[in-house]
Amino acid sequence: MSKNVLILPGDGIGPEIVTEAKRVLDLVNEQCSLGLEFTTALIGGSAIDAEGVPLPASTLDAAKAADAILLGAVGGPQWDTNPDFQIRPEKGLLGIRSNLGLFGNLRPAILYPQLAHASSLKPEIVSGLDILIVRELTGGIYFGQPRGIRVKEGGIREGYNTYVYDENEIRRIGRVAFEAARQRGKKLCSVDKANVLEVTVLWREIMEELSAEYSDVELSHMYVDNAAMQLVRAPKQFDVIVTGNMFGDILSDAAAMLTGSIGMLPSASLDVNGKGMYEPCHGSAPDIAGQGKANPLATILSAAMMLRYSLDAGEVADKIEAAVSQVLDQNLRTADIMSEGMVLVSTSQMGDAVVAAL
Amino acid sequence: MSKNVLILPGDGIGPEIVTEAKRVLDLVNEQCSLGLEFTTALIGGSAIDAEGVPLPASTLDAAKAADAILLGAVGGPQWDTNPDFQIRPEKGLLGIRSNLGLFGNLRPAILYPQLAHASSLKPEIVSGLDILIVRELTGGIYFGQPRGIRVKEGGIREGYNTYVYDENEIRRIGRVAFEAARQRGKKLCSVDKANVLEVTVLWREIMEELSAEYSDVELSHMYVDNAAMQLVRAPKQFDVIVTGNMFGDILSDAAAMLTGSIGMLPSASLDVNGKGMYEPCHGSAPDIAGQGKANPLATILSAAMMLRYSLDAGEVADKIEAAVSQVLDQNLRTADIMSEGMVLVSTSQMGDAVVAAL
Ligand SMILES: CC(C)[C@H](C(=O)O)[C@@H](O)C(=O)O
Numbered sequence A, B: 001m002s003k004n005v006l007i008l009p010g011d012g013i014g015p016e017i018v019t020e021a022k023r024v025l026d027l028v029n030e031q032c033s034l035g036l037e038f039t040t041a042l043i044g045g046s047a048i049d050a051e052g053v054p055l056p057a058s059t060l061d062a063a064k065a066a067d068a069i070l071l072g073a074v075g076g077p078q079w080d081t082n083p084d085f086q087i088r089p090e091k092g093l094l095g096i097r098s099n100l101g102l103f104g105n106l107r108p109a110i111l112y113p114q115l116a117h118a119s120s121l122k123p124e125i126v127s128g129l130d131i132l133i134v135r136e137l138t139g140g141i142y143f144g145q146p147r148g149i150r151v152k153e154g155g156i157r158e159g160y161n162t163y164v165y166d167e168n169e170i171r172r173i174g175r176v177a178f179e180a181a182r183q184r185g186k187k188l189c190s191v192d193k194a195n196v197l198e199v200t201v202l203w204r205e206i207m208e209e210l211s212a213e214y215s216d217v218e219l220s221h222m223y224v225d226n227a228a229m230q231l232v233r234a235p236k237q238f239d240v241i242v243t244g245n246m247f248g249d250i251l252s253d254a255a256a257m258l259t260g261s262i263g264m265l266p267s268a269s270l271d272v273n274g275k276g277m278y279e280p281c282h283g284s285a286p287d288i289a290g291q292g293k294a295n296p297l298a299t300i301l302s303a304a305m306m307l308r309y310s311l312d313a314g315e316v317a318d319k320i321e322a323a324v325s326q327v328l329d330q331n332l333r334t335a336d337i338m339s340e341g342m343v344l345v346s347t348s349q350m351g352d353a354v355v356a357a358l
């Protein structure tokens, strides 16, 4: 029974880091007879260059047909100036999320003990940090209609977007978050701006409603401005955070940065059936692309998450995660996580080390 | 030539901290013959309790008539459950901002050398931190129409808000930020989400346009998710940040928390003529209200900002700021900034100390 994995290298450092993750997947595929079959497709800026659009129909078809998707990263300055807002690398990513219904975005922020010093926060504030941010990924202001730039009376231009959620959308991401909290520390903090935004008044109400079904999970609510403060002040107070698309974008990046090693953090974006797209939390880092400096570990850990959540191979995922921990114990570091006394390695050398550890 | 100052104590710790700031104002008013006349009015939860609405017409009239306004804080759990969304303490604050056209919100995030250890970030990351966040305060998603909760086909409820800015709104807050940057480090970072939201595509365009008029200021752009990360990673890279109402709410709280002493940070909200409302960056802290634990220094420093920006008494503001620095040098600390070896004082004792220093 073979399984299809679609690989989307994307832009910037995407191809380099995906290459290393693919080597790891090839190895475990053979070692453990997983029956994985791989195809590769274009997305983002590289798709714009080759086919004129950030999400070619062939890529979308391949994504629909796949059992799971591994993505590198998209974007770069050379595509940022395209006057047609639809022809931007990010639109490829947003299009695949939306067309595949990948509404459940899981973003762990974990501090690796070997990298504790890398955080800009004091060790006592972050040591042992292990938060999961559950971000709604196919709704909210990212996709709300109407949207655009129009000319008002008097010739004045006005830009507008719509922040919208219906109760079903809120309920389904709420369930993902409650389930995740149940598997972890049983604490869920829902983040909103219910003192100002009506859409989040509904959000809070539905979360409250759901909590009746999850009496083993302790639900709390926090305003987004306070959540941004609390993440800086005392991040270990959190277990699971659930929030909408825009707030989730901001808070998950802040949370990831607390660990000081965003190059280490994977993410999963899941549909209702658990099919998913997996990608590192970091971006395409065009400034270091092609130089062998990128850290492939977040992508390798994303591949592990993919095996666990979408390919029913949790034990193989455990093995990969153990191998990553082992290379850190061997003091191997890419530039982003380098520190005194450690051994600086390139992207492919880091890949070599993980492969060797497996 | 007398000047009218409206005092709005508000809720929670609001009355306590405003009392201390008022003592300081009374003193300098006499010492320096400033000719200030004070009136007091209700806002927020205390106005709801007394008059049924968070912003009584008499308060709004007094605010319009005043030359400057000093606000404590609004809000508390006892008013959060009112089913009528218009009868919430926050609506009083939003109403006064909007009705008085206080669009220019200045939020400094400064690390006081005496409190350097209070930050959750490593000293080398935050020492000497001095950022100014310029937040648009009367537009964006806070005030955009349409908004509400409606029932869709099939009986499904849907919440919605509108994120909208026209070019004039963007231009006028842009000018405030460019002018501020010109007075400081001459670096302005405009924060948006122009890779996803059309309204911020217009935002970015107008900021670019404006930069032609301010060739002495270096303008850069950053996506809001990255800005949240960079504030955690390396906040000293920023001088002035300009952004919309919602992003400004989130980022200014995160920035304030970087200093570890949000109880120290004042803010100003200005209209087109420089008339303003002044308030501490922190909230109403209902959990410690009435216990004499609150730190009055942010409110005292807000009073200083008021003297400088709206009452043409910059030298008096300097004196107050020097007095605050002096009480910190005397090792006096309220609970929120307390540390080993320091002297714990109450709200009114801290007020006493500032008055004595003056
Ligand atoms: C590239 C961008 C559209 C995207 C987002 O905002 O969702 C990214 O920041 C992310 O968080 O995955």
Ligand SMILES: CC(C)[C@H](C(=O)O)[C@@H](O)C(=O)O
Pocket (backbone or CB within 6 Å): A195, A196, A225, B075, B090, B093, B094, B249
């Ligand atoms: C109380 C609330 C409405 C307010 C806001 O969101 O603007 C507060 O958080 C602030 O930043 O002044």
